[in-house]
Amino acid sequence: MITYPPFGPSGYTFMAGLKDIGREDFLHLPRPTKKMIALGVAHSPETICTPLKYCVGALLTGIEMGATEIVFPSGTGTCRFSIYYELIRLIAEDIGYDDVTFHTFDYHLPFDLLRMFKSISNNKSTWEVFTALLRGGIRNRLLDDVDEQLNYYRALEIEKGSTERVAESFYQQIINTRKRRGFSKLKKDIPKTFKEEVEINHIKNPVRVVVVGEIYAVLEPGMNQDLNKRINELGVVAKTGVSLRKYTDIGAKINPFIKEPHKVAAKAAKKYLPHYCGGDAQHTIGDAILYKKKGWDGLIHLYPYTCIPELIAKDILPKVQQDIGMPKYSLVFDEKADGAAIQTRLEAFINMLKRKKYLEN
Amino acid sequence: MGKSIETLSSKAKARKRVGIPKGLIYYHYPELFRIFFEELGAEVIFSKESNRTLLLEALQYASDEECFSCKIFLGHVNDLKKKKVDYLFLPKFHGSHKTEVNCPKFIGMPDVIRAVLEDLPQQLVPYHSRTKKKHRSLHLVWSAFTVGFKITKNPFKITRAIFRAVKAQKKYDEQIRWNEEKLHAWERDTNFQSGLEKVKIVLLGHAYVLHDPILSFDIPQRLTKMGVEVITSEELPSTIVEKQLKKLHSYLYFKEERSIVGAALYFLENETVDGILQLIPYPCGPTAISSEIIMRHAKRKEKIPLIQLMLDDNTGEAGLVTRLEAFVNTMKRKKLLQLQELYKHKNLVTKQIPKDDPIELVIVKSTSLDEEGAMK
Numbered sequence: 001m002i003t004y005p006p007f008g009p010s011g012y013t014f015m016a017g018l019k020d021i022g023r024e025d026f027l028h029l030p031r032p033t034k035k036m037i038a039l040g041v042a043h044s045p046e047t048i049c050t051p052l053k054y055c056v057g058a059l060l061t062g063i064e065m066g067a068t069e070i071v072f073p074s075g076t077g078t079c080r081f082s083i084y085y086e087l088i089r090l091i092a093e094d095i096g097y098d099d100v101t102f103h104t105f106d107y108h109l110p111f112d113l114l115r116m117f118k119s120i121s122n123n124k125s126t127w128e129v130f131t132a133l134l135r136g137g138i139r140n141r142l143l144d145d146v147d148e149q150l151n152y153y154r155a156l157e158i159e160k161g162s163t164e165r166v167a168e169s170f171y172q173q174i175i176n177t178r179k180r181r182g183f184s185k186l187k188k189d190i191p192k193t194f195k196e197e198v199e200i201n202h203i204k205n206p207v208r209v210v211v212v213g214e215i216y217a218v219l220e221p222g223m224n225q226d227l228n229k230r231i232n233e234l235g236v237v238a239k240t241g242v243s244l245r246k247y248t249d250i251g252a253k254i255n256p257f258i259k260e261p262h263k264v265a266a267k268a269a270k271k272y273l274p275h276y277c278g279g280d281a282q283h284t285i286g287d288a289i290l291y292k293k294k295g296w297d298g299l300i301h302l303y304p305y306t307c308i309p310e311l312i313a314k315d316i317l318p319k320v321q322q323d324i325g326m327p328k329y330s331l332v333f334d335e336k337a338d339g340a341a342i343q344t345r346l347e348a349f350i351n352m353l354k355r356k357k358y359l360e361n
Numbered sequence: 362m363g364k365s366i367e368t369l370s371s372k373a374k375a376r377k378r379v380g381i382p383k384g385l386i387y388y389h390y391p392e393l394f395r396i397f398f399e400e401l402g403a404e405v406i407f408s409k410e411s412n413r414t415l416l417l418e419a420l421q422y423a424s425d426e427e428c429f430s431c432k433i434f435l436g437h438v439n440d441l442k443k444k445k446v447d448y449l450f451l452p453k454f455h456g457s458h459k460t461e462v463n464c465p466k467f468i469g470m471p472d473v474i475r476a477v478l479e480d481l482p483q484q485l486v487p488y489h490s491r492t493k494k495k496h497r498s499l500h501l502v503w504s505a506f507t508v509g510f511k512i513t514k515n516p517f518k519i520t521r522a523i524f525r526a527v528k529a530q531k532k533y534d535e536q537i538r539w540n541e542e543k544l545h546a547w548e549r550d551t552n553f554q555s556g557l558e559k560v561k562i563v564l565l566g567h568a569y570v571l572h573d574p575i576l577s578f579d580i581p582q583r584l585t586k587m588g589v590e591v592i593t594s595e596e597l598p599s600t601i602v603e604k605q606l607k608k609l610h611s612y613l614y615f616k617e618e619r620s621i622v623g624a625a626l627y628f629l630e631n632e633t634v635d636g637i638l639q640l641i642p643y644p645c646g647p648t649a650i651s652s653e654i655i656m657r658h659a660k661r662k663e664k665i666p667l668i669q670l671m672l673d674d675n676t677g678e679a680g681l682v683t684r685l686e687a688f689v690n691t692m693k694r695k696k697l698l699q700l701q702e703l704y705k706h707k708n709l710v711t712k713q714i715p716k717d718d719p720i721e722l723v724i725v726k727s728t729s730l731d732e733e734g735a736m737k
Contacts, residue, residue: 045653046649047649048653078455078465094660276468277469308469
């Protein structure tokens with residue numbers, strides 16, 4: 001059985017990709033539970049960034065559930081993510097899971113990705129694997145579209161839970177679609193269906209908040225304690241510019257006419273953080289500036305404990321906040337992150353934004 | 362007359378003052394930076410040696426999650442700000458190797474300083490990254506020129522400065538890095554003249570930790586005072602390090618962690634030292650990786666003891682020294698027991714050990730313990 005770390009709704013991309021290359025014996029891990037996290041914390045180093053603890057916990061649970069193969073990125077980079085594989089391997093060996101095979105690839109190199117997927121595929125040709133990868137990029141784009149609609153309609157819905165039902169059905173459709181035509185039909189369907197099926201309060205000018213930060217903290221609801229949902233329940237529209245597309249969308253990388261969002265953001269952040277320093281630090285600061293220009297009301301910055309690049313961004317953000325006047329709130333997540341504590345702090349921040357908006361109008 | 366004196370004094374004043382903070386990258390290339398600016402005709406001003414007051418001032422500006430070495434670095438910059446320098450030299454050096462990089466803080470720190478501290482003097486921030494931007498060595502020369510033109514307008518002077526600075530740095534590197542012959546000679550030299558075995562420790566840590574009195578809590582000096590022979594990870598020849606790193610399954614791309622992990626793996630394999638000591642500034646990013654790799658490898662070879670001391674701005678000196686002494690004394694005791702076995706075997710008396718031996722003191726202590734029966 002083959003498995004991979006949990007990654008929020010974006011994890012469906014991996015699942016569908018494995019189905020495409022003929023592997024039916026995969027294990028899609030559920031969202032990290034308290035038990036999984038405790039297992040991860042017990043085995044990983046103390047001051048490592050929190051996503052490793054989550055990954056270790058989830059993957060060890062996966063091995064206990066019978067997985068024998070693990071797909072995990074490796075290679076070189078600037079932040080610590082690319083060396084995770086070495087630690088996970090050592091940890092698994094020390095526990096005594098010797099028969100686990102790791103499939104590693106350098107996620108910066110598309111050819112390496114292709115080679116790895118070919119090696120784990122079920123007798124598929126290189127072309128089929130390549131199209132599967134392309135489809136992965138498209139699926140990820142659609143998943144992002146669904147998330148964007150979900151984070152808008154959930155804030156304004158009248159019947160609680162109706163938006164999530166629609167989103168869930170779309171997730172399943174995206175996983176099961178294989179044809180190119182199906183994807184383009186879905187792309188048109190997604191905004192239309194949300195508009196038709198979800199009844200909303202027509203509030204004239206809702207408070208809008210943008211969520212930025214480290215990719216795993218933003219995209220994995222198990223880590224950020226359903227932050228998007230919590231924001232929406234307070235009647236506030238949320239959006240995130242962070243996406244796994246940065247790595248999976250080969251189509252956008254090949255096409256010179258598509259401007260990738262992380263590159264646009266990096267350009268905007270030039271005044272404060274002109275050079276790439278790993279992770280999503282530039283993306284964070286760039287988004288703060290770009291969304292202020294678009295007229296958004298606030299910014300919530302999420303980062304895992306001891307993440308090096310995001311700490312740099314966190315230190316610079318107060319200066320950005322002073323200069324452009326964008327209210328921001330930095331939230332740190334570690335393995336002890338608790339829903340109630342975050343809820344209180346979030347409510348205080350959102351109420352401040354609402355009050356500010358009310359006074360302005 | 363009066364005029365000429367005035368112009369003379371103004372010329373003397375016009376000598377630009379360049380401030381170099383003594384932290385992070387400075388300890389990688391100390392000679393390079395100093396000689397380069399001196400040759401250009403600038404007055405090089407270093408921040409003072411780090412001490413407790415400097416740290417306390419830095420804590421006012423630094424965020425609490427910042428790593429200990431960066432907090433100290435902020436203190437140094439703050440010190441230079443007070444000294445009223447014309448230029449602040451804060452290079453961003455990502456790495457001149459295809460894959461090996463420095464910690465992300467090396468690139469982000471100048472930007473953080475700009476955001477955190479106010480009224481800073483003009484900064485010289487050259488950026489070089491082969492890993493990300495595919496800069497070649499010519500780019501290094503170009504950035505040296507752009508920095509040089511801020512201080513002098515004479516290109517020949519800059520060229521001369523570059524050559525002399527590189528030469529001085531190479532000499533410094535040769536002094537720091539041992540060659541393999543010297544290492545093997547050090548390993549073979551095991552006994553004192555009296556026949557007692559020496560206690561040897563490999564000290565692992567970043568260059569900016571080992572050379573800094575606050576970050577390292579003077580541990581290298583303390584160890585030599587205790588009569589322990591110390592080899593540090595930066596002294597180990599790079600050929601040996603590269604050979605050892607092939608044991609890992611993935612490529613360790615942090616430049617300094619390579620020598621740290623390489624040194625640890627080398628001594629775990631050869632067993633020519635008695636203990637491994639690693640210094641970790643809390644919460645250092647790259648060291649979290651290296652310490653775990655070393656710990657997991659050391660567990661598999663139980664012969665060599667390993668201690669990892671985590672240091673931060675709240676670490677008490679007394680507690681740290683106790684742990685250090687305990688670690689060193691266990692190794693000394695092991696040697697002593699071996700010696701006693703040897704003497705029993707040969708029917709020799711312990712009195713033969715000369716008094717000037719550094720380990721002698723401990724022998725007296727532990728033998729007295731033995732008499733009381735506490736040792737058993």
